[in-house]
Amino acid sequence: MQDLKGDLSVLDKPVAGNNGVSLISAMHDIQEKYSYLPEEVLRELAAETDTPLIEIYRIATFYKHFSLTPKGKHRIVSCTGTACHVRGIEVVNTEVSRLLGVEPGSTTADGKYSLETVNCLGACALAPLVVIDGEYYGNMTASRIRKIIRKHDKKTEKTACSCSSSAK
Amino acid sequence: MRNLQAGLKSPADLELMRKRLKEARGRRENYLAVCGDTGCTVWGSNTIKDSLQDCLKRKGFLEKVDIKFTGCLGLCESGPVIIVFPQEIFYQKVKEADIEEIIDKTVLKGEVVERLLYEDPTSGQKYIYASDIPFYKNQVRVLLGNNWINDPNSIEDYIAIDGYKALGRALTEMSPAEVVEEIKISHLRGRGGAGFPTGRKWEECYKASSDHKYIICNADEGDPGAFMDRSLLEGNPHAVLEGLIIGGYAVGASEGIIYIRAEYPTAVDKLSLAINNAEKLGLLGENIMGSGFNFYVSISIGAGAFVCGETSALVSSIEGKVGEPRQKPPHLVERGLWNKPTVVNNVETLANVPYIILNGAGEFCRTGTKESRGTKIFSLVGKVNNTGLVEVPLGITLREIIFEIGGGIKDGGKFKAVQTGGPSGGCLPEMFLDSPVDFEELKAAGSMMGSGGMIVMDEETCMIDVARYFLRFLKDESCGKCFSCREGISRMLEIADSIARGTGSLEELELLKELGSAVKDSSMCGLGQSSANPVLSTIRYFEDEYKDHILENKCPAGVCRELISFDIDSVFCNTCGACIKNCPASAVCEDKEGQPVIIQEACSKCGTCLETCKHGAVLKR
């Protein structure tokens, strides 16, 4: 278990145009460090910035980017933007959920994979698009994603992988 | 370079530097532009660039031929894309195995490698030069054109193509009021969606008296299916930065903030580098080029909320709070960021500014229509052959964009609709193909220009599914402040869902229309006010398709899961067993005669059988 206490160096950075602290940018830094927003750190942030915890909780739940639960070791991010939708991402997503046994937004019980969706990855010409651990896979179909995940599964079984590179 | 440390003390210094850079450039006109935008890097353009470098090194030509890893070259569909200069020979779908041949034949001897040329999907004609390809030929690439000759990470490259010249001119030859006036004469309208005249917005802020003002660049690009702003920021960050500084000078702001979405980490990196380099050269910071004007720029990163693209929500998000829009007036020029006068402009709007100042409003006005001047960048995606980024003069028809530039519908399909304006826009059917693309025309048709997403749909796209898609998106993204938006969108989604499942009624369809106009009329911000556009436009133009779902329980496009089924036609089936082997749900079995059949109860409707069957024996209905 990581020591979650005492690291609020993020609070040194002033917010654009003002001397105060931007809670959002502090939370970005926290999430970057822990891959999610641990409660202990948020409590500390609240105390440090003299902000009610409820306000911090409000921000954490308002913005889609923030997560209050730990992410899986490997991140599968699928794009649910319009271009990806009309080219059939839904079929792909259903297949991924079926394979891993979890719905988008959650993590497999063994903590290996988390399944996320994002509104657009900005590479719409390659729709439908899935990103696994930062690597982009374009023109996805149900059968292609099945092969890719199986391959990824085998690969990561052999080499205990520690990648948590943030997908776009 | 000496100047880099010393900083530019005047526009004359900048001109001197430019002259030197241009001379150095003139000596090296042989270069390869390798597209380094996200699209092409997914196709592997990183490795292509490295192999080109290795190959040139091996052959001892590294000194003679430059490789530029550029911003988006446009034709994302055919990546990785390479353009060989000075001839402008265009190669697509380049693989590592092709590198040696490209260098030996094209770079060294000027010969063409046939198989890498672009082939028109309809006529089958091959093209050698980029500018001959219909995709490029019919565009006017004022903003994107520089991507071909520009390394986005190099401020020297930008300066060599007259970068920051407009800034020098504005700061020394024009007063802020004159800059505002020039933009007003240009009729430049905001590219972020609403099309508000930029000059008028700047004038209001210029006139506001305050000790401190802000100018914000809106790079939130929340419209799903659009990536114009990302590509501009990644391909030519200095143009946006220069526009921002000029804007700051014009409105009297000393601070600029670029609000960019967290999903664009590469754009953030490139922008940060650009800001750094501009600061080093004295193009940003204190006393810019000796003019006495001080201007500072910082980056603020969003956290994934569509509504933060709305200006008052955006300001609140920069302040570190929840991004909820507020009632206007007071407008942002009266009460903006930290309660100071603030102007917000879109990325593309700002990228147009240096061009206008440098070439004059008159030159800018020569392109476009009377009410909508200049060019607009669209991300042309969906069921179209040449997906990618296109820049066209306003007033061009949808047909020209989709069929001439876009090369028509994918896989020989039939055009059904085009969606513009993202979640605030609508779907336009065939009858609008010959309408000019400008702010007013699109609005009158029930859609809007929006920021530039253009999603082409064919007969296999279900309009109810599209309407449902946008409602789901908006339900997730509504901030929840207005009751009508929060509840109205949810109720509309319920109805659309029920129609898509085949359980809807005609009364519900009427209710959907009524709800749509109620939400439109009673919501506070742009999100709610335009949230019904996708639904209402699909009902307006595709009511029959709604009725097919309601009365016949049929989805003619074959999309709505509950209304379709897969079957195997024994006439075409040669019992190869591919469907049985590949079905992830194990829903295909052999019957007594060894004929594969689909067990409907077990079928997850993923379409794998259809995809894998080589004999056309799987039917979707």
Ligand SMILES: Cc1cc2nc3c(=O)[nH]c(=O)nc-3n(C[C@H](O)[C@H](O)[C@H](O)COP(=O)(O)O)c2cc1C
């Ligand atoms: C819900 C909503 C989302 C918006 N998203 C964006 C966006 O992502 N990017 C953008 O430039 N403008 C967006 N806008 C429009 C902005 O509010 C604003 O009109 C624009 O940034 C002004 O710049 P312009 O005049 O240069 O277009 C959005 C508006 C609304 C109501």
Ligand code: FES
């Ligand atoms: S819609 Fe999927 S990348 Fe844009």
